[in-house]
Amino acid sequence: MRALLRRQRYLLDYSLSSLARRPGKHLALLLVYTLIVFLLASTLLFTQSLRREAALVLAESPELIVQRLLAGRHELMPADYLHRLGRLRGVSESYGRLWGYFYDPAVKANYTLLVPRQDPPAPGDVILGTGVARARGLGVGDYLSLRSARGEPFSFKVAALLEADTELVASDLILLGPEDFRRFFAFPADRYTDIVLRVPNPSEVRKVAEKIALALPDTRPILREEILRTYDALFGWRQGVVIVLLTGALLAFVIFAFDRAAGLSAEERREIGILKAIGWETGDVLRMKFWEGAALSLTAFLAGYLLAYVHVFFFAATLFAPVLKGWAVLYPDFSPLPFVDGLQVATLFFFTVFPYTVATIVPIWRAAITDPDQVMR
Amino acid sequence: MPLSPALLALTLASLTQASLLLLASGFALRILRHWDLNSGSERQLELERRTYLVASLVAWVFGASLLSLLLFVYHAEQLSSQFVGAMCATGVLNANAWGWPALYLKMALFFAGAAWLLLNRVDNRAPDYPLVRPKYALLLLIAPLALAEALVQGQFFAGLNPDLITSCCGALFGPDSKGVAAELAGIDPAVSLTALYLSGLTVLASGLIYRWRGWGGHLFALAAAFGFGVALVAIVSGVALYVYEHPHHHCPFCLLKTGHDLVGYALYPPLFAATALALGVGLMTTWRRVPSLEGIIAAEGRRLAGMALILFAIFHGVATWLVLRSNLVLLGSG
Amino acid sequence: MIRLAQVSKVFNQGRHNEVRAVRDLSLELDTRGITVFKGPSGSGKTSLLAMIGCLSRPTSGRIHLEGRLISNLPERFMTAVRRDTFGFIFQRFNLIRGLTVLENVMLPAYPLAPAPSTLRDRALDLLRQFHLAERANNQAEWLSGGEAQRTAICRALINRPRILIADEPTANLDSQLSRELLALIGDLADQGKGVLISSHDPLVFDHARVSRVVELRDGRLA
Numbered sequence: 012m013r014a015l016l017r018r019q020r021y022l023l024d025y026s027l028s029s030l031a032r033r034p035g036k037h038l039a040l041l042l043v044y045t046l047i048v049f050l051l052a053s054t055l056l057f058t059q060s061l062r063r064e065a066a067l068v069l070a071e072s073p074e075l076i077v078q079r080l081l082a083g084r085h086e087l088m089p090a091d092y093l094h095r096l097g098r099l100r101g102v103s104e105s106y107g108r109l110w111g112y113f114y115d116p117a118v119k120a121n122y123t124l125l126v127p128r129q130d131p132p133a134p135g136d137v138i139l140g141t142g143v144a145r146a147r148g149l150g151v152g153d154y155l156s157l158r159s160a161r162g163e164p165f166s167f168k169v170a171a172l173l174e175a176d177t178e179l180v181a182s183d184l185i186l187l188g189p190e191d192f193r194r195f196f197a198f199p200a201d202r203y204t205d206i207v208l209r210v211p212n213p214s215e216v217r218k219v220a221e222k223i224a225l226a227l228p229d230t231r232p233i234l235r236e237e238i239l240r241t242y243d244a245l246f247g248w249r250q251g252v253v254i255v256l257l258t259g260a261l262l263a264f265v266i267f268a269f270d271r272a273a274g275l276s277a278e279e280r281r282e283i284g285i286l287k288a289i290g291w292e293t294g295d296v297l298r299m300k301f302w303e304g305a306a307l308s309l310t311a312f313l314a315g316y317l318l319a320y321v322h323v324f325f326f327a328a329t330l331f332a333p334v335l336k337g338w339a340v341l342y343p344d345f346s347p348l349p350f351v352d353g354l355q356v357a358t359l360f361f362f363t364v365f366p367y368t369v370a371t372i373v374p375i376w377r378a379a380i381t382d383p384d385q386v387m388r
Numbered sequence: 389m390p391l392s393p394a395l396l397a398l399t400l401a402s403l404t405q406a407s408l409l410l411l412a413s414g415f416a417l418r419i420l421r422h423w424d425l426n427s428g429s430e431r432q433l434e435l436e437r438r439t440y441l442v443a444s445l446v447a448w449v450f451g452a453s454l455l456s457l458l459l460f461v462y463h464a465e466q467l468s469s470q471f472v473g474a475m476c477a478t479g480v481l482n483a484n485a486w487g488w489p490a491l492y493l494k495m496a497l498f499f500a501g502a503a504w505l506l507l508n509r510v511d512n513r514a515p516d517y518p519l520v521r522p523k524y525a526l527l528l529l530i531a532p533l534a535l536a537e538a539l540v541q542g543q544f545f546a547g548l549n550p551d552l553i554t555s556c557c558g559a560l561f562g563p564d565s566k567g568v569a570a571e572l573a574g575i576d577p578a579v580s581l582t583a584l585y586l587s588g589l590t591v592l593a594s595g596l597i598y599r600w601r602g603w604g605g606h607l608f609a610l611a612a613a614f615g616f617g618v619a620l621v622a623i624v625s626g627v628a629l630y631v632y633e634h635p636h637h638h639c640p641f642c643l644l645k646t647g648h649d650l651v652g653y654a655l656y657p658p659l660f661a662a663t664a665l666a667l668g669v670g671l672m673t674t675w676r677r678v679p680s681l682e683g684i685i686a687a688e689g690r691r692l693a694g695m696a697l698i699l700f701a702i703f704h705g706v707a708t709w710l711v712l713r714s715n716l717v718l719l720g721s722g
Numbered sequence: 723m724i725r726l727a728q729v730s731k732v733f734n735q736g737r738h739n740e741v742r743a744v745r746d747l748s749l750e751l752d753t754r755g756i757t758v759f760k761g762p763s764g765s766g767k768t769s770l771l772a773m774i775g776c777l778s779r780p781t782s783g784r785i786h787l788e789g790r791l792i793s794n795l796p797e798r799f800m801t802a803v804r805r806d807t808f809g810f811i812f813q814r815f816n817l818i819r820g821l822t823v824l825e826n827v828m829l830p831a832y833p834l835a836p837a838p839s840t841l842r843d844r845a846l847d848l849l850r851q852f853h854l855a856e857r858a859n860n861q862a863e864w865l866s867g868g869e870a871q872r873t874a875i876c877r878a879l880i881n882r883p884r885i886l887i888a889d890e891p892t893a894n895l896d897s898q899l900s901r902e903l904l905a906l907i908g909d910l911a912d913q914g915k916g917v918l919i920s921s922h923d924p925l926v927f928d929h930a931r932v933s934r935v936v937e938l939r940d941g942r943l944a
Contacts, residue, residue: 018835025832032820055393251391278819285816288777289830289877290805292798293440354394354462357455361397365452369404372444380437383801384777386816387768387889426794428781430735436796515799 026303048315056323058250075208076233087202101215107203118146131188136170142182160197265370272374287383296379324349394463402538409531416524450501477641486544493537506668514680577626584622587615595697609670616663630714662699724751729783743769745941753916755933766941767920775887776804809878813890815870817862824858827876848876868899885916
């Protein structure tokens with residue numbers, strides 16, 4: 012066993028020195044390799060963290076949302092539906108929500124206006140999401156003026172800013188009091204946007220939804236788990252699409268790696284011939300070359316992953332956030348929590364190191380079976 | 389079909405595995421037809437050199453099958469959030485009829501690759517390569533396995549429909565449900581844990597006999613394969629309960645999660661490695677009477693059997709420790 | 723004792739450029755002393771040495787080394803025999819550029835994996851013996867012709883082979899250096915190593931220490 016390990020050490024030693032002796036040839040491959048790992052890793056890390064953020068935010072949201080439908084379109088919810096719903100088994104509380112969208116022509120962006128259930132801002136006050144505050148250049152104590160639904164200018168005092176840790180979802184948020192909300196949008200007094208139910212036991216959610224659909228046939232219950240699933244599928248799908256787009260690059264990389272491994276210089280050929288003549292076996296050369304590939308792969312993989320990590324978590328994925336993030340115009344200043352995930356590392360490995368080894372396996376073997384008596388001819 | 393990177397990676401890996409093994413099978417056929425060690429012809433030399441390539445390809449496929457097994461489980465775990473009723477990988481594998489077969493085929497490919505590589509290793513140490521023909525004939529059997537794996541996995545992924553309501557471990561292994569899984573999980577922990585130790589003893593006994601007497605390699609492999617099955621059942625019906633400290637949580641995959649101290653990583657690798665080694669020992673003892681291999685197989689078989697026994701002991705040790713450290717009381721005080 | 727029976731070597735078998743380098747050659751060789759294979763280029767002496775040294779396998783015929791049949795061994799085992807039995811010195815030295823003299827000398831021992839300190843000591847001993855100690859850490863490509871050839875000898879000796887095989891060892895040396903080299907080879911023969919040399923240099927096959935000259939022509943004994 013010791014001899015076995017020692018032999019691998021000798022072979023590794025030799026392959027490292029062989030890499031060091033031809034820096035030019037390997038540098039190009041290393042750069043391309045690292046770039047491929049970097050691109051893929053950035054994509055995976057970024058969408059994965061988007062997904063996690065969304066899940067974190069949704070974890071706080073209610074289990075069940077009931078919307079009213081009119082001719083198949085989303086309608087305002089009459090306040091008395093709350094009473095018609097009555098008490099349902101398994102529902103710990105139910106209440107109407109007030110929220111809506113507002114297009115701000117000044118910065119050409121959509122805001123979400125929302126009346127929080129607990130501690131709504133005092134009349135005339137608003138709490139701003141950081142995206143809105145940034146877009147309008149506002150701080151606490153400043154005034155935000157918007158044109159209301161009736162065309163009158165409204166001025167709100169900025170009472171506070173939202174915390175930044177839920178940036179992704181809350182960036183475009185404006186929190187305000189219920190009276191201000193109704194006046195600003197000219198929202199009917201006996202209507203809500205929708206109704207929200209809290210169902211603590213997850214196994215009862217579906218039952219409750221069925222009862223609502225029976226009791227209020229013109230409504231649609233939306234389950235939180237369904238939203239989560241949709242998000243998951245959507246983000247997974249986006250990752251998939253980006254990867255499919257990157258396969259072109261991957262293929263180019265594989266061809267490049269094959270070419271590099273197959274195109275041995277006369278010097279390298281001579282070297283392998285010498286090794287075989289002085290007593291190296293085909294298997295030894297194979298293993299030596301394998302170590303060479305492993306050293307390259309490890310370096311590229313670590314460097315690429317590290318760069319992607321820094322790119323996503325410290326520079327907020329500057330390079331392709333616009334493609335992957337979503338539909339809102341106000342890009343949140345997204346700083347996700349750093350994480351490392353086994354699935355992701357394994358996936359990345361499959362997409363980079365595996366194609367590389369497959370591409371080089373035959374060229375390496377071809378080099379290794381060089382005739383040992385070649386150096387004598 | 390959910391289009392996720394891991395799914396693409398798994399599909400790509402399976403297809404590559406299958407095509408590489410097909411390539412290797414092509415060489416295998418040529419070797420079966422033309423191999424003649426006494427010939428000094430250039431074709432024979434070429435064939436001999438091909439054997440290095442075939443071994444490299446199989447080694448690659450083997451490594452890939454190991455990683456893809458892991459990725460498959462991780463991926464199923466992650467997909468669980470997209471399936472109503474699935475709370476972990478078990479639920480996703482249940483989403484259609486191809487999930488579990490795909491997993492089993494991956495495991496089969498892993499074991500087949502391991503056993504073949506061990507056989508190849510032994511054969512390469514006898515100057516007359518006595519096992520060339522049986523070895524490459526066996527390779528022809530492994531290739532369809534890889535094809536089947538790629539196909540079944542493809543079916544599984546294609547049939548994944550997030551609108552389907554699947555049943556997770558709670559329901560699958562629950563007392564009300566029927567089917568093999570429920571039956572297995574329904575086994576009394578006392579029974580399954582006893583079976584675990586009995587099978588462990590059988591493996592130990594057959595392994596020691598093989599090491600001392602040099603015969604019974606097949607028995608050892610059989611005992612190990614059986615012990616592997618028993619171990620999986622015991623994990624589902626017994627050990628898992630102790631780890632989760634919940635009398636109805638049977639999932640074999642949640643053991644790999646951080647929430648449970650990643651104990652699965654101390655449990656599965658020794659079990660899989662030990663079984664693979666034991667199967668390799670069983671395979672090679674088939675040819676223990678070949679003159680040029682007699683001494684080599686005897687020595688190598690003993691060594692590998694010893695390693696397998698140590699790994700089995702580690703597995704049983706970890707399992708026992710998990711049961712003992714648990715706060716869950718199922719046995720004794722009932 | 724090396725015994726060859728009806729040994730042939732054919733290159734590019736079955737193709738239009740087929741070459742019969744060695745034809746039906748039978749021969750017995752003593753593994754002690756210095757044996758020189760002499761003949762014009764293309765006479766098959768290098769192919770013959772390659773087959774004896776387990777670098778290649780005869781197309782037909784048998785080669786026995788000390789009673790053991792080595793001509794039908796697969797490459798894997800031929801390499802093992804070669805590593806243990808033969809050391810090679812080549813016409814063009816064939817040192818690996820970019821590696822130091824010491825590393826070049828240690829290279830044949832890597833697959834055998836002796837303890838690193840033992841290997842290093844052994845290599846340094848050899849270098850000292852051949853007056854290369856102060857060159858140990860120089861790059862191989864900086865050496866003069868004589869030094870390169872002596873380094874190649876050290877490399878050939880690192881695995882302690884019983885037999886040295888030298889293929890046209892004087893082809894790239896001037897007469898002075900050739901004589902020095904032959905003296906060194908003579909010393910090695912005195913220490914009990916068998917030496918097989920292929921050469922068409924009269925300096926070599928007329929040398930006083932040579933115990934036997936085998937002449938080849940067109941792949942046959944002349």
